Amino acid sequence: MDQQDETDEIVQEFLTESFEGLDQLDRELVELEEGGEPTARLASIFRTIHSMKGTAGFLGYERLEKVAHAGETLLAKLRDGKLSLNKPIADALLRMVDAVRDLLTQVQESGAETGGDFQPLVEQLLALADGQAVADAPAAMKPVKPELMEELVPEGLVPRASAGAPPTSGVPRAEAPKPPPVEPREPPPAPQKAVRSAPAVEASVRVDVGLLDRLMNLVGELVLARNQLLTFATGADDPSFLAATQAINHITSELQEGIMKTRMQPIGSIWGRLPRVVRDLASELGKQIKLDTSGAETELDRTIIEAIRDPLTHILRNAADHGVEMPDERVAKGKPSQGTIRLRAYHESGKVNVEVSDDGAGINVERIRQRAIERGIITRDAAKLMNESKLASLIFEPGFSTAAQVTNVSGRGVGMDVVKTNIERIGGRAEVLPGEGGGTSVRLKIPLTLAIVSALIVNVSNQRFAIPQVNLVELVWLDPTQMATQVDEVRGEYLYRLRGNLIPLVHLGRVLNLPSVERDPSLGMHILVLQADGRRFGLVVDDVLDNEEIVVKPLGPELKSLRVYAGATIRGDGRVALILDVLGLAHEAHVVLESQLRGRDALRRTTGPTTAARESVLLCRSAEERVAIPLRMVTRLEEIDLSAVERAAGAEVVQYHGEIMPLVRLASLLGKDVAANHGPIQVVVYAENEHSVGLVVDEVEDIIDEEGMSVRKGKPGSLFDSAVVKGKVTDLLDLRALADSGVETPFAAVGSF
């Protein structure tokens, strides 16, 4: 947000508030004149004018400030009982309100005070404040010649009637402001951009958050009632009843969407002050830290935004204090003296992830182990049994802190446990992971708790479960013959060949320990290909029933420890159905191991049987060089006609499933010339989340399974690792990293077709 926008925003807010205040003033003044209870009302009127004057002065609206000031002076006298309200005073005050409204309208329309001679009014107000009975001065609002205004402004509008005797003399009072300073002032800053908008009162309406909450709950109930109605309607055949049901169905959906939108805010709204927090902390600690943020536009429900505000600050303070080292220490380690804290928000699996990662010293699990034993958080025996990720998560225990020194900033043993409690209270989860480059990363997984999500209802052992659509990659049904050829069994674990890619199969009933139900084998097999933490797995269910909009309701604290559920919902028939948490399910079934959390080597754990070190790779060739790509990173292989390739921002793109997908030439990645070709091009597509990339290769040679492939990591930041494939050292391309990198660098695509 640039400064101009910020100023505009302040002005807009000032206008909105002032117009509201003016309406109230009118009302109150009239009530006062009619003999209302004076003291409280006068105090309230005084406050309104006083704060309006303050803001006007701050924003440089001098005339507004002066009029308000004169009114305030008179009001102060009234409030303190030095004067009593009579008709002339009431008239003058009402005219003052009119004048203020007039000036505000000018500001609203043109961004500046444009005209009007308010001097007589100001003088009249001040004279009244002095106890003089004055004749009605006309509240002149006719625009005067600009040169006349020029004369008036530098004079500071000191009232001539009381010149030499300031209106407030003899009335020492803190809030009674001095007469306007006579020193020359800068003219009010002329806005660079005229503020042209609909009248402020119509542009926005303030709504009580409590009311929004009630509306949201009501819409939630309405959705449930609608679902019940739809269930009921399936059995009906009265056309007018069906039409009415359909109408209600659509209106409910739109209403739901609208209400949800009113509550959404970009997470950036609480990030604004964080760079300042980090800066202050850094200077307090004698460190050099910069804050990188991304994903500020990620929208969350406002209650959730509020709830994560403090935890986020805590984590940031922790990262600055415990994570980032002192500059000399960093230099000694060969790192830049300035540490970086990255704040990242993004959607994943129907939740919002907020990550705070630093490039500091990382987590010392040994120290955590010792400290936890010292503090009596765990016993020595328990500590022996704990793996590293469990140990790392101990920092979330109450009363835990490993800072060698208690600093002002953190290290008093409060903080991380508060973070965890607060995040869990809104149904989220906090995890600590080793960050990239040896630092620490704290990830908050925040659900869209109040959200209404689209979910697939499945049936297992005659029990219904809801699976959020966002986790669903595809739905597969295998007939008995396909089952025989595409599902393999390896030591009791089942694997499914999905377009050459082996994905582990998980039987939902077995994971949940449900009694198995006899099924007719000819019914085939339903597989939901799900995605969790960048890994795919197939979930086998008995039946796939329906797709429904469900209202996510939280489970009680007594069920919080069960990671496999994200909540519960009430179905059309009034029964409760559990919502599966796909990631939790994957953990429960051991298809995603904590060690597999992308590229995190430090928290290694024993690998499970389903994920033997066997990798399928795609071998491609371009410019006479062969490159291998792990098949798990390949979404599809496409043949694209050259005519479909377009150029955007100097880069090659294609429209792919309604999205714009950048193309990268493998040859140019390898630093070779791109050979001209004319026919259709071979594209290896990677598309996950919002990132996608199409890698243009000359030829796809083969897909091979490499047992126990040994991989040598490439240089940091490099897209290539090396691996032995078919007995030869081959470049292994990290296609996902290429997509994540936003595909900028390789775009110097040499030549074209």
Next chain:
Amino acid sequence: MGQLCTFYLDGSRFCIDVAMVQEVLKPQPMTEVPLASGRIQGLINLRGRIVSAINLRKCFGMNPGGSESRDMNVVVRVGESVVSLIVDQIGDVVEVDEEQFERVPDTLNAKFCDLVQQICKLPNDLLLVLDPSRVVAGME
């Protein structure tokens, strides 16, 4: 002076402070929660709110009730959460005085897994005073 809501469980007579009881319901359609502790009987839909039903027999280590249990729901508020306690049968609401309460003897304490801290003496009966907050705390 207070009121107690009484109920039966495996032949014994228990009670809960009426102030904690939100409502009493006949058996409700129950959704089981796989992998949850056996003490969680399932989830019920309480007018749009999802409430965990806790099997009190399991909490006390009693045998599962056969036909004698009618699976009545005593919905209680504990702090901010609401849970339903599944009991065999509902009894009367009785009025009692402060002096009718007594600490539960240690011999019984262990038997009732710390969930009963007090006992209430009626002229010809004894009521075991259940502390719902301990029941809920034991579940987390």
